Amino acid sequence: MIQNFDIIIVGGGAAGFFTALNIAEKKPKLKIAILERGKEVLTKVRISGGGRCNVTHACFEPNELVKFYPRGEKELRGPFHQFCSGDTIAWFEEHGVALKIEEDGRMFPESNSSQTIIDCFTQLADKLNIKVYTGQSVQAIYKAEEHWKITTQNDNFTCATLVMATGSNPKIWELLQEMGHTIVPPVPSLFTFNIKDKRIKELPGVAAKVTVVVKGTKLISTGPLLITHWGMSGPAILKLSAWGARILAEKNYQFTIVVNWLNDVDAEDAEKILKELKLEHAKKAVSKKSPFDFPNRLWESMVIASGIEVETKWADLSRIQLQQLVNELTNAHYQVNGKSTFKEEFVTAGGIDLREINFKTMQSKRHENLYFSGEIVNIDAITGGFNFQNAWTSGFIAAQSIIGLP
Incomplete structure (x- = not known):
């Protein structure tokens, strides 16, 4: 019929x-x-x-x-x-x-x-x-x-x-x-990045406002980034995945991202801030408290990733350690291996x-x-x-x- x-x-x-x-x-x-x-x-x-x-x-x-x-x-x-x-x-x-x-x-x-x-x-x-x-x-x-x-x-x-x-x-x-x-x-088009990296392994649930770039492309995004059990998500990452849908597919979802955890603060200004902190907080432990607008756990992870012992005082920071910390804050490289897609989104x-x-x-x-x-x-x-x-x-x-x- x-x-x-x-x-x-x-x-x-x-x-x-x-x-x-x-x-x-x-x-x-x-x-x-x-x-x-x-x-x-x-x-x-x-x-x-x-x-x-x-x-x-x-x-x-x-x-x-x-x-x-x-x-x-x-x-x-x-x-x-x-x-x-x-x-x-x-x-x-x-x-x-x-x-x-x-x-x-x-x-x-x-x-x-x-x-x-x-x-x-x-x-x-x-x-x-x-x-x-x-x-x-x-x-x-x-x-x-x-x-x-x-x-x-x-x-x-x-x-x-x-x-x-x-x-x-x-x-x-x-x-x-x-x-x-x-x-x-x-x-x-909308997916999160799978990243296995010891710097973020213990930080699921931590969020920060960042700038993210896909290395070797013109893809750039700013906004909140959320660390998850499998890598990174949040608006900054989802925006990159949307605008870069075809580019990232061509790369078979294997690429490097560069994160500036200070968002719009560049390396030069970050170095100035850290040098001021070195003078102001000479007797305090570097890892103790985040001087930036993100959680202490994330700050401590960056300090350790920069080769700085947990108990190291600001006054004892070497020039090389300070440079490594600047790099970790403004130019952190992470390798992406695959994606995760939420079915409902x-x-x-x-x-x-x-x-x-x-x-x-x-x-x-x-x-x-x-x-x-x-x-x-x-x-x-x-x-x-x-x-x-x-x-x-x-x-x-x-x-x-x-x-x-x-």
Whole structure:
């Protein structure tokens, strides 16, 4: 039996639901279906942000917002002028979900639960008579005269308009490639660095604001760095992994990073500071207390790594030891051997070539009545709610275009 719809959205995630809801609210008579291959919908929404769902970011200027997207910066400028973070906040508030801003700009539901977003979407879909089918893994897609045919392992569907919102799904990319679309090969985008180094071995949980450079490249990042059991993480590292996604993949995740633990203090200024400390604290042990804005444990590790005994007094520091300490503070080299990816935060660089999409409508340039929303295209962002904002914006624009609104 073939099931007929006006619009079918393949993918029951954030982008798919947002597209469907924005169409159905304006055109309630349209027959709309969402096809999801998994047993549940909105699974990434459920686990994102540690189960709180980082809905968006409090960056309200489109030209600033685009800077958080390693891939898609140029293409998203126009779309963000149509639907930006402020519009996201307004949409959720209109639908009974109040959002709050945290210190770092990330925005979450006031309830602190991703279930609030899921309930909002599923209840509204139910109210708007959007049919949601789970366990529907798409096997084939083809165009037949004026409509699309979609075959899953269980059923056959037809529709006039098709929206692909499947995220990083290799099977769907393969089908779209067969239909003439170019797929930029996927590589992981957000990951942490695996580092085995005695200097940080005993320091999991220690954090500092740093500047990090990938040696031999132009990749540089500043921000909080977190030492973990397997190496290094935190915003400074995740930013590097996002902007360097392809470069680091080509290096097979074997490379050297250079960390300035003093962030914006260079070696020359660090040396001056240490010489002043040598005079001021002559009779005190060097390792005793961190003179910088990071934990004592990290300072003690650097002192030991510089060849300075734990009980050594400032007055007894040799010129060579002082130089080694400067180097350890501002120019510490660490060998990275591999990466770790958190499944709930998994983001991929890659997808449909951006040149093949009309960003005023999110329609395919290869096929009429074929639209895209979310991470299926070659757009990704750093952490902080930016990937969800791309889902909301692309879903909204696709919906507006489908229902014929400018």
